[in-house]
Amino acid sequence: MPEVLPDIEQDSQTDASNDLDPGYMVICWDDPVNLMEYVTHVFQTVFGWERKKAEKKMREVHNLGKSLLTRESLEKAEFYVHQLQKYNLHATLERDTK
Amino acid sequence: MKLLRGGQKKFQFEIDRTEKFLLFHALKLYPAVPASHHRLSKDRHIPNREENQHLLDEALKAQRIEQRKQIESLLNDPHRFVEFEDGYRISFTREEIEWLLQALNDVRVGSWIALGSPDQQAETKKRLAKQAAPHVMAMDVAGYFETDFLHAITDGTPPDHE
16 A cells, blocks of 8 residues: 655745754844944833943943844744834844854 | 922932023934934845834834923923922923933934034034024934933932033
8 A cells, every 4th residue: 555645745835944943143234323221221121131241231232333133933033123223322133044 | 490309210310501491402403313313223134124124213203202292391381380489390200301311312413413523533523613603502402401301310319410
């Protein structure tokens, strides 16, 4: 009797692994216009971080030119980027290729 | 602007006439950041990049329209600013301060973009150009009030304006 294998249909429209994989980095880039105190406040508000952590991340942005704020799924990363841009911080999401 | 009383939910400030004029002037410039200024990603290979960029632009646009309405209602509320001898007393909720911060920072960033997004060195030179004056003033005024509001909600201490 021939073996019957399940018919697996490829869905070319969606890629679940892309949406759920925490392979997206939310990055905040330095600019000379946003006040340091303001950036700290936004990090606390958007991520719910304690002041110490928010200040550390703000200093990374200021001293290194950018800071990786969090790794998330695509959907969540988009949400955070939107929140940060609402406050006019220079934030983007990038794919984590490591 | 001086913080008179601060709590978890409500903050009362004393503001003199010049400060009120400047605060109104800055808020009337909102929104100042050009639409579609923000990019979702620098990576061209993000799934549905264009579609998601469009959604982001639309969401930011809707938020600005809503915030503009809130600001207009604040500026046009005759009971909001209570006059006394040397100026006014005004109260804001924590939520109102949050959207005032967003609006003021929008004016600050938008004015900086209008100056050509200069780095700190270039900004010093650009500040001297006559045509830059309105943008420089808006940037500084927005920054002044941002600092006051941040200090009020953070620790209640008055900022050290240079």
